[in-house]
Amino acid sequence: MEELKRAVAKEALKFIEDDMVVGLGTGSTTAYFIEYLGKLIMEGELEDVYGIPTSYQARLLALENGVPVVGLDEVDAIDIAVDGADEVDPYLNLIKGRGAALTMEKIIEYRAGTFLVLVDESKLVERLGQKMPVPIEVIPAAWRAIAEEIEVFNATAELRIASKKDGPVVTDNGNFILDARFHRIDDPLDLEIELNNIPGVVENGIFADIADIVLVGTRDGVKKLER
Ligand SMILES: O=C[C@H](O)[C@H](O)[C@H](O)COP(=O)(O)O
Structure with missing residues (x-):
């Protein structure tokens, strides 16, 4: 499972470009993304990228990995937000909040130009609420x-x-x-x-109609779902 999470987190880096403001999600999958993003910034592969954390966890990880952070009130727009989810239905509606960060996550992800979700295949369900509260x-x-x-x-x-x-x-x-x-x-x-x-x-923690793209880590590689 960790390998699948790492694979989607790596794939998500392809969506990040210079000069972007990036919403930083919470949880174990996004933790890999923040780590990899920090590496690219530290190596000079990405320039002028700023992160807006959705939780103390995301903020600490960003600081630890060299991702400069800014507050929502310091930016004009959020280019993209990247976050995990607990369940994803066929219409890309989500349940989030296992990590109790749902409020700040929704505030930031609702306002992002693109909301990119990272999950492994165990999170896909036919109907929300099937596995998770x-x-x-x-x-x-x-x-x-x-x-x-x-x-x-x-x-x-x-x-x-x-x-x-x-x-x-x-x-x-x-x-x-x-x-x-x-x-x-x-x-x-x-x-x-x-x-x-x-x-x-x-x-x-219901996030209906706001996810734009879902990257799903499967044993056959990363699959992209789009609304
Ligand atoms: O409050 C927590 C968040 O909604 C997480 O993004 C969600 O629980 C997914 O976390 P993980 O990637 O650890 O499964």
């Missing part, structure tokens, strides 16, 4: 009320608990994460909008 970032005081309200959607929601800290996961923005399992997601765009209408929801 939908992460929902919520204001801490509202977590229980929202978890109950989500039952209206024929779903159950669980507060995400941290593994290297006691108590709940706290996001980069200081919020909690609910992981919601839906009986069946028929219309991802509709559900994405409905969830964001619940007061106290900051953002949810």
